[in-house]
Amino acid sequence: MIAAKLGAIFFSMILVNNYVLVKFLGICPFLGVSKQLSSAVGMAVAVTVVMAMATAVTWPLQQLLERFDLVYLQTIAFILVIAVLVQLLELFLKKFIPPLYVALGVYLPLITTNCAVLGVTILNIDEGYSYIESLVCAVGAGIGFLLAMVLFSGVRRRVEDANPPKCMEGLPITLIAAAITALSFTGFGGIVENIFGV
Amino acid sequence: MNQKLSIVWNGILKENPSLRLVLGTCPTLAVTTLAVNGLGMGLAATFVLICSGAAVSALRNVIPSKVRLPAYITIIAAFVTLLMMLVKAYLPALNSALGVYLPLIVVNCIILGRAEMFASKNKVFDSALDGLGMGLGFTLTLVLMGSIREILGSGTFFGLDLHIPMDPMTVFITPPGGFFVFGILMGLAVLLENHTGHRIERRSSCEGCPSAGVCGGEEGQA
Numbered sequence A: 001m002i003a004a005k006l007g008a009i010f011f012s013m014i015l016v017n018n019y020v021l022v023k024f025l026g027i028c029p030f031l032g033v034s035k036q037l038s039s040a041v042g043m044a045v046a047v048t049v050v051m052a053m054a055t056a057v058t059w060p061l062q063q064l065l066e067r068f069d070l071v072y073l074q075t076i077a078f079i080l081v082i083a084v085l086v087q088l089l090e091l092f093l094k095k096f097i098p099p100l101y102v103a104l105g106v107y108l109p110l111i112t113t114n115c116a117v118l119g120v121t122i123l124n125i126d127e128g129y130s131y132i133e134s135l136v137c138a139v140g141a142g143i144g145f146l147l148a149m150v151l152f153s154g155v156r157r158r159v160e161d162a163n164p165p166k167c168m169e170g171l172p173i174t175l176i177a178a179a180i181t182a183l184s185f186t187g188f189g190g191i192v193e194n195i196f197g198v
Numbered sequence B: 001m002n003q004k005l006s007i008v009w010n011g012i013l014k015e016n017p018s019l020r021l022v023l024g025t026c027p028t029l030a031v032t033t034l035a036v037n038g039l040g041m042g043l044a045a046t047f048v049l050i051c052s053g054a055a056v057s058a059l060r061n062v063i064p065s066k067v068r069l070p071a072y073i074t075i076i077a078a079f080v081t082l083l084m085m086l087v088k089a090y091l092p093a094l095n096s097a098l099g100v101y102l103p104l105i106v107v108n109c110i111i112l113g114r115a116e117m118f119a120s121k122n123k124v125f126d127s128a129l130d131g132l133g134m135g136l137g138f139t140l141t142l143v144l145m146g147s148i149r150e151i152l153g154s155g156t157f158f159g160l161d162l163h164i165p166m167d168p169m170t171v172f173i174t175p176p177g178g179f180f181v182f183g184i185l186m187g188l189a190v191l192l193e194n195h196t197g198h199r200i201e202r203r204s205s206c207e208g209c210p211s212a213g214v215c216g217g218e219e220g221q222a
Helices: A002-016 A027-032 A037-067 A071-096 A098-111 A115-127 A131-161 A171-186 A191-196 B002-014 B025-030 B035-058 B065-090 B092-101 B103-107 B109-119 B124-154 B175-196 B217-221
Strands: none
Touching: A002 A131, A002 A191, A027 A131, A027 A171, A027 B025, A037 A071, A037 A098, A037 A115, A037 A131, A071 A098, A071 A115, A071 B065, A071 B103, A115 A131, A115 B092, A115 B103, A131 A171, A171 B175, B002 B124, B025 B092, B025 B103, B025 B124, B025 B175, B035 B065, B035 B092, B035 B103, B035 B109, B035 B124, B065 B092, B065 B103, B065 B109, B092 B103, B103 B109, B109 B124, B124 B175
């Protein structure tokens, strides 16, 4: 039962409630860093790691805030925790795992103000998930982000070669391409509920 | 006086945050399924823009430049918290309509961007005016997007039934419809620019992000 519930959360975060294409969180990196597959993957992996870490820290923090009747400080506390966490992760990677720093480090500073990270921590609280569920949800959201980035970087390569009307060149046609990519994800509606019976 | 007016006007048209500077894309796409939600989101962001612009400007000589990003985020988060309390108390319907996007105003890059681009270099009153202009430009775009999506997707306008003699095209109130309408609107904006000869290059994400200078993202892109 628990496994089914966790599975349902995980796969619905990837397919049905995809953060980028359905919930519109993290659109900036989605449009900006998806030009090349390698940078798209790097960014998405960095986001996944930070999302999981941020959730691991903010969930207990929320319990603390509730205990002391400080829930109104949620937004400030969460964003500061995320900012500190990203800085720490960056320093840690730089010092101890340089190859990983080279691969992911450049994306880390951009993640502090990425709404997908703050979004996942707040949504986990709003949904009333337990600690494990929150972590699964965060990792699922990250992998959903990765899937959207990888798929879209493929679409993007075709779009770059296309020859749209002059006024649609660049960002406008990219947005239309994103619309079609998002349309394909609406086909997943209901699929997770049917598989896991939740 | 004219100069003050032009600061406000600048945000509405010349540097329209959504369609020209391409900032704050997430809320632009997410909340505009109804025109009234667009209006609510726009006004909420305007409130935070004016207050945080004034506060950042007032503190611009106190904040050391090395820690200015966290300082700005804290200032903005404080005003967003204030706003959330007000909305929860007086406009509970708007609170549930905007949901998580209300606290996410903290990371809306329009606000951080204007703090870095304008408020950190200008006087308090001018910064507040800049916030007002930017906010109004953002609000207008959101209401426009919301109107188009609501009319086409639900056949209503601000909740009023328009009695359009055809079935509403539901796809416009779904996420793909959001991307589509935003793409078309931006295309129209570019078309207009081509006619008037004020074409600017649009850049998405960090390349064009005004806060790239503070977070070091610029090198990350290259």
